[in-house]
Amino acid sequence: MKQSLQLRLGQQITMTPQLQQAIRLLQLSTLDLQLEIQQALESNIMLEEVADENDYDDSEDYPTAESEPDKDFNLDSSVNEVDMDEPNANSADAEVADISEEMTLDNLTHIPDELAVDSNWEEIYDGTLSQYEYSNNSEDNGRDILATTQGTAAETLQDHLRWQLQLTPFSDLDRAIATAIIDAIDGDGYLRISIEEITQSLGENVQVDAEEVEAVLHRIQHFDPIGVGSRDLKECLLRQLEESAVATPWLKEAKILVNKHLELLGNHDYTQLSKRLKLTREQLREVIDLIQSLNPRPGAQLEPSQATYIVPDVFVKKASGQWKVELNPEIAPKLRINSHYASLITRVESSNESNSLKNHLQEARWFIKSLKSRHETLLKVAKCIVKRQMGFLEYGEEAMKPLVLHDIASELEMHESTISRVTTQKYLHTPRGIFELKYFFSSHVSTNSGGECSSTAIRALIKKLIAAENRARPLSDSKIANLLSERGINVARRTVAKYREAMVIPPSNERKRLA
Known part of the structure; x- marks a missing residue:
């Protein structure tokens, strides 16, 4: 076989470390994201959390309801990506040079011995500390202080x-x-x-x-x-x-x-x-x-219950007749580059130490940019969902419109997999309660008028019909299907049964009560 050289031109998407990190952060829940940020703060000296809100520029690192995503960093971009397995040393040097011009060693190390305050400790806490002093009485010996402060465990x-x-x-x-x-x-x-x-x-x-x-x-x-x-x-x-x-x-x-x-x-x-x-x-x-009046589960009242708390990622509220969407500022701490450690890159003598600091700086900037992309994408998807489901916000579940991932993906020019990652384990706080973003997606059923009705709206109608039924003669699935058909919604009996079972509503013979 004769060997030859051929030149081919083509396009491909390279999963760079930066893109991989952005995708991974995008699908994390709020709790997992906080753990990821904490691990990044512990492993990267270039990252620091902003404690003082006055020292933080929100427009630089995190999006607002009016901000637009960074055009050069799109999770759904189809352009070729540069291989970023190795940090760009020239880019890091330029960034460090800009930082060095804005700071000097004196500015970094000059810290006053005493900070100006308008009150002294004794003026506020004079004479009040005695009630918190430790007592070394015999009755306290052997007592677990942590158990005392944290409270006793629930009795099983x-x-x-x-x-x-x-x-x-x-x-x-x-x-x-x-x-x-x-x-x-x-x-x-x-x-x-x-x-x-x-x-x-x-x-x-x-x-x-x-x-x-x-x-x-x-x-x-x-x-x-x-x-x-x-x-x-x-x-x-x-x-x-x-x-x-x-x-x-x-x-x-x-x-x-x-x-x-x-x-x-x-x-x-x-x-x-x-x-x-x-x-x-x-x-x-x-x-x-x-x-x-008897208790069929006598032990359940003594079993300790573990409450699960949900922290919403996005808030939606009505102001001046308009629905406003904004991110929850508490879901993730605000991060920035530690200027002191960044300035050390140009002053260290060892090339290994310099390269290590440059790598940390590049990774820190990638991480902050990935967080920014995550928040921007989440905000865009939430705003798009709210715009399409305003009927739900105004009138409830019965006004829910059919919606699938493709609808949001087409409008935002993103891939459906990206929309799926954004809406998984992300929660929206509304005046009607807290809902997962996936809750607003549902299939549709055709109506007699040629329109479409959301399956969520049909579930709400079924629940409403069952709540208003005669308890002595509850509605069968066939009767419910007929009532929905009279309202222009074509639903089969087995579909009604499927929706009813999904809502954990028993069949008609089990709902029967004495008149």
């Missing part, structure tokens, strides 16, 4: 049951059995394992029969909360009914219903319940109200 269900176990007289063997039972109780207060498994968990050296384990379990079921340690819903409800006052109205009928006809109650078959219990509709309603 097992902690609450063990505390009652300590106050209850048990033999050593019964106490071991009770401990094994308490450890096997789940967060809802139910014992999900069998008596045989509890017996096996005690070990081969402990000789105990199932009757003794059952007796200890019966004592634990009378611990607070009542019904804890039950093995199913029937047992849980019966334990609570047994602890009710004898004079409680309809107590006997409620015990019979729970013990023998709980399945009929779950199926809302009130006709059969009335026949089996020989009660009128009004009397059956009283019995059911008594059962519904």
Whole structure:
């Protein structure tokens, strides 16, 4: 085969380190972004956080609602990128030279010994420190100061049951059995394992029969909360009914219903319940109200709940009749180049140290520029979404318009993958609540008039129809589809069922209630 040289001309996009960093920052959530910024501050001496807002020029590093993105740094740019695996030393030298012209060593090192203040410590805190002085009393010895200042941990269900176990007289063997039972109780207060498994968990050296384990379990079921340690819903409800006052109205009928006809109650078959219990509709309603007053998950009230807090990335509010969109200034600290360390590049004698400082300077500028690009892109996408979903902001979910990623990508001349990254785990604070940006995207359904209706709006209509239905005769999925068709929205019955299940709304037979 004959070898030859050929010259070809083509275009390609090179994923430079700067572009890779910008894409990675773009898809981070607020919490992950704060961790990334903290790691950058710890690893790069050229970066510093601006503590004083007066010393920070917001127009230089971060976008505002009126600013435009940097034209030479676009995540969706189709032009050729320069390979930036190695920092540009000439660019760094020029930047350092500009910095050096604006500062001298005297300006950097001259710090007054005492700063001018308008008050002294004694004028404000005179005589008040004594109440915070450390006491070395014997009662404080061995106390965990962190536990005192941070507060005690939330009490779990097992902690609450063990505390009652300590106050209850048990033999050593019964106490071991009770401990094994308490450890096997789940967060809802139910014992999900069998008596045989509890017996096996005690070990081969402990000789105990199932009757003794059952007796200890019966004592634990009378611990607070009542019904804890039950093995199913029937047992849980019966334990609570047994602890009710004898004079409680309809107590006997409620015990019979729970013990023998709980399945009929779950199926809302009130006709059969009335026949089996020989009660009128009004009397059956009283019995059911008594059962519904019980707690089917007795342990849930003691389980510590972990609240998840969402920090919105963008705020939207109405001012002077116009919807204004602005970034949350608290989502990320403001960063800048440390001028002192930047000025050292031209003064260090070692070439290795100089190159290291130049690399840090270039990486710091890349990082700040990537953050700026992230905020600009997020702001542009949020403004575009708000412009298209003003009906939702004004009137609610029923006015939501169909919207897909392609619509925003076409308007902003970006790729759909970029829009997907921007809208994932990013939240918009509106007068109607906090929503993820992806919430505003939904498919469409055709209407009789030739228009389109958002699936989110259809869900809102279904929820509204179910909320207004007759509880004695709830609407079926077919009936809901017919009602939507009368409003010009063509939705199949299976589509209604899919939307209803997505909203965790039970079917019509489970929504049925006594009139």
